[in-house]
Amino acid sequence: MNMRKTLAVAATVLALPVLTASAQETYKVGSSLGLTGYGSLTDGHWRDGLELAIEAVNAQGGVLGRKLQLVHEDNKSTPQQAVVGYRKMMSEDKVIAFDSGCISAGNFAAASFVSKAKLPMFLCSILPRQADEQKWAFSFLPPPKFEVDARYAYLKEKTDIRKVGILSDPSPYSMLMRGIAEKGAAEFGLTVVANETYQQDDSDFSVQIGRMNAAGAGAIIMLGQGNAVVTVANNMKALGLNKMLLLGSINETDILHSTGKIIGDQYLFPAALIQIASDDLSVIADPASRAAAEAFVKAAKAKSGTADSAQAARAWDSIMMLAAAIKKANAVDGTAVRDTFEKLGQFKGAGASYDFTPEQHVGIINNPYVIAVVKDGKLALKK
Known part of the structure; x- marks a missing residue:
């Protein structure tokens, strides 16, 4: 083999690990979750919904040729720990966006520096209070x-x-x-x-x-x-x-069942239809919403045997919308993703229907709640 061919082969061999590493790269989505403390059950289900959705997106090829990867930090249901976790995910994990749980105080505490970094925040909680922070935050919680x-x-x-x-x-x-x-x-x-x-x-x-x-x-x-x-x-x-x-x-289904067992129909509560529909999809009349709910229910039951969490369904929706925004923007730059997300139009998800706009960062604009009770060990509409 002459010197020119030897150098060509060597160059090809040296290039292989680089190509392999590039193919394995992922887009990381960060999540601050109260996995211990008072928010553990709620945020645990939010995490479950995120994981289910990311698995579904990746099974369809991911986004822009890469898989999504969830990285999360336990904020212990406190704002102090949330700040630590948010900063770690930004500096070490290099996340492209946040999709965080229901601990409002923790999300508020981090919103100032997350917004300055121009990273979108998709939240189970209410929006932070400051207008410049709200520009980067999107709430999947019904008002x-x-x-x-x-x-x-x-x-x-x-x-x-x-x-x-x-x-x-x-x-x-x-x-x-x-x-x-x-x-x-x-x-x-x-x-x-x-x-x-x-x-x-x-x-x-x-x-x-x-x-x-x-x-x-x-x-x-x-x-x-x-x-x-x-x-x-x-x-x-x-x-x-x-x-x-x-x-x-609103609460997790496990807690609803536990409370209903104690005082029966003295206990009433607002519930999203997905909580009632996990065993009977026919209660969702709209075909597009029912199809979205069916995809979530199928994935959730395959994973854990149950699909009874409204939080998990909305977490699922948030990832599906993030993936749609990335694909439409053809970019993961924070500003591009935020701007595109605002213009997705009405999105009929598993947990609710969403209508985000540049002026409207609380996506659920129609009351999704029905009053429910625990009856015969199941959630049922209160008539």
């Missing part, structure tokens, strides 16, 4: 007013109850809803006769419930996610309050 309105409308239309008590935790999401609930009661002919608070790790709510009962409240409007609602139900049962209704917040 809190929808959740309050669904409960108030039920009381007005289906019951004789006109006095309610509010029980809320101190999270940003709950505090926002508390203001909405206080101001919006009169619109439905209701009066708030008691306003109580609690901490997520409280082990007893008897005092707060007793004060609401003494004030004449016929229903408790509970504002806050997590297992605290189970404790409230146990307290109500122990106090013999078998006529008082408990209208809880």
Whole structure:
């Protein structure tokens, strides 16, 4: 072999590892999740939905010739840990975007430096407060007013109850809803006769419930996610309050079942149709929405045998929309992805229908909630 051929072969061999490494590169999506602490169940399901969607996108070839990869950090349900995790994923993992869980305080704490880095944030939580931060954040959470309105409308239309008590935790999401609930009661002919608070790790709510009962409240409007609602139900049962209704917040299906087992149809809650439809897709009338839900349900049941999480469905939708935006923009640059995402138009997903625009970064604009109960071990529409 002459010198020229030898050099050519050597150059080809040296190039092979570079080509192989390039082919294995991925686009990383970061996620700040409360995998421990009070948000663990909710954010655990958000992570599950992200993973399912990324697997589905990658099975179809990924985006722009590369696979997506999820990297996540446990924020321990605290804003301090969220900041640490966000910074790590930006500096070390070089993520192209964030798709984070439902811990509003953690997402708020990181929003300033994430927006300055021009990285889109897709969130299970409400939007951060500052306008320049909101330009980079997109919320997949239905507006809190929808959740309050669904409960108030039920009381007005289906019951004789006109006095309610509010029980809320101190999270940003709950505090926002508390203001909405206080101001919006009169619109439905209701009066708030008691306003109580609690901490997520409280082990007893008897005092707060007793004060609401003494004030004449016929229903408790509970504002806050997590297992605290189970404790409230146990307290109500122990106090013999078998006529008082408990209208809880949106929650994970496991928690809904646990609470319903304690006080039966005294416990009502707003639920997304996907939570009820996981065993009966026919409850979703729109064909496009039903097809999206079917894809999610099929993937979720193949993975874990269940598909009962509204959070997981919306997480799935967020990744599907991110992938669509990247493909349409033909780029992963943060500004290009954000601008394209704003212009995707109506997107009918598994968990809801979304209508993001440059002016509208809360994607769910029509109330997706129905009032549900636990019946015969399953979630059912309250008639």
